[in-house]
Amino acid sequence: MSLLERLAETHAASPAAARLKAALLFHGVSYDPCLAEAGVWAFPSHMPYQLQPGELSHNHETRFSIPQIVRLDDDTQFRLRVKRDSPFVVRPDASERRFVLHEGEEPITGLTFEPKLAWADALTADGTPMRSSGLVQHGDMLVLNVAPGCEYFVVPREGLSSPTREGLSSPTREGLSNKTENLSCTFCLYGVPDQRMDALGQKLYERGVPEATLARVAEAARHPETHARHLYLVGGSMLKMADEGERYLQIARHLAEAGLTDRYYVACGSGAITRHHMEALKDAGVRGACFNMEVWDPAQFARVCPGKNKVVGRDRWIAALEEAAEVFGRDHVMSAFVGGVELEGEGAMGSLEEALESNIAAGEFLIPRGVVPVYSMFWKVTGKTRDVEPTYSLELFLRLNEALAALRAKYDRKVNPEFFCRRCAYMELEPDYDFA
Ligand code: SF4
Incomplete structure (x- = not known):
């Protein structure tokens, strides 16, 4: 068979x-x-x-x-x-x-x-390749990331309250290791502060994005042949929720001025931010929010996402998701999870069934509150055993998706295809369950 x-x-x-x-x-x-x-x-x-x-x-x-x-x-x-x-x-x-x-x-x-599209080979007015402007494309979703360096990789040891870049001249995981601690999510590589920041003008612990960077990325997103419907704003996390909110607000206002909030369904994929910033983002034309929890179980959240746990806290993160459902509306809020990450590494959950139960509990809590959890399958890309298959199984992933699809049907909370659809979900199954 x-x-x-x-x-x-x-x-x-x-x-x-x-x-x-x-x-x-x-x-x-x-x-x-x-x-x-x-x-x-x-x-x-x-x-x-x-x-x-x-x-x-x-x-x-x-x-x-x-x-x-x-x-x-x-x-x-x-x-x-x-x-x-x-x-x-x-x-x-x-x-x-x-x-x-x-x-x-x-x-x-x-x-x-998926072909290379014309915009990726085009140049901005100042001669920058549009593919280097902080924009990538997944099917019909553009992902805009003009501040990729995540401060959770480099949390100053003296505390969170007064971070400074002074003396932190080599923004790499190794170069900063004496002055900072690494509280990044255990599965994450893409938020490492590295040379991408220099090209985009991002400075650690500074919320502002250079206007020239925003002008370039807006020019790329305005290209007539993106064939995209969604524009998803992401970036590395900051050590203060208010700073992160301000950064996304600056980006959103720039996009609105460029007419891009009319052309695309723009969603904010920041970390948890304050209600004040959610409301300001909505006023600027942002229509959806996705604050990714990554893992539901409280002990595993602290283990897998130590930065999110220490800087924001799990309860505050969940409260922000509930606030987002009030601000943006119940069909416009999601939170991404990494299916199976709680089974990986020291301190991992003991059994597959325990992980499945916890993943389903996330849906039981969030879906009735207007927040759709979306699960991608955990691909191990860090550590010595990268590429070794994690313990999470295909069967478990299907059982999880069946259970979550049933919960979405029960509460009449299908994934909103304006936000997230079959043409952009390339690691997740939720739109395939709801619309295949
Ligand atoms: S918050 Fe976690 S997943 Fe996001 S960029 Fe930082 S370390 Fe990576």
Whole structure:
């Protein structure tokens, strides 16, 4: 029996599209040279693919770009992951930029990859490549990040109240280790303060974003051929909620002046911020909010997200989500979670069932309060055992999604497709359950 046949039997409550996407997120696809060829025109993966022993080089290269996002014929999309032992493989079809997904020898569906769009190769008026302006694209969602460095990586040891950049001249995890402590989320790499900050003019512990940075990113988002509907604002966290709120407000007002809050559904993906700032953001044209809790269980929240726990606190974070539902409206608030992260590392939960119970408890609490939890599957990308499969299983992920979909149906709280849809959810299944 194939994997998909087995899942159809064991998870009949899940839509076929969601089962397939979950299986592909978990197992990936095995390597085929067509992935290297598609890497030339497709939106490229964050990390180049490194050929394994025994795989034929591509144009004499052993390391090259492969596509980042797969788009199936029914509009399901997911992040491409190459795993040598996967039962799935993508093979070329007869026509250009068309491919077929197989499980073993069995064809499953046609597909293509999300292409590089014209804006990514265009330049801003001052000659900056638009792809370096702080904008990336996932399907029909633009993600705007003009302050990527997260201060939770570099919390001054003398306390949170008077952080200063003085003496912190080398903003790297190692360079700051004597003067600061690292309270970053255990799974996170993308918030590391690094050279991206210099290119965007971000300074640690300073909330303001340079106007020139905002002008460039707004110019990129104004490009006529983004084919996007959603604009999601994200960035590294700050050590003061009020500062973080001010930073997002500055960004939102700039976008509003550029007409972008009319063109896109703009959502604020900050950390928890004050109600005052939520209201000001709404006045500026921001329509949704997503303050990511990452993990629900209180002890695991403190362990996995020590910065969020120490700087904001779990109760305050939840209160901010409830306030956001009042300010932005009940169909306009989400919180992202990393499914299975509570099972990873020292101090982890003891059993899969305990993790599942906790994940479902998040839905039982948040969904009736107008906050939709969205779960991505935990891909381990940090530490010595990176790329080793975490203990969270495919079956558990499907059981979690079935339970959360049932809760959304019970409380009539489907994911709002203006905010988050099948064309932008590439690591999560909620829109596939609600709309496949
Ligand atoms: S708050 Fe956590 S997940 Fe977000 S950027 Fe900082 S360390 Fe990473």
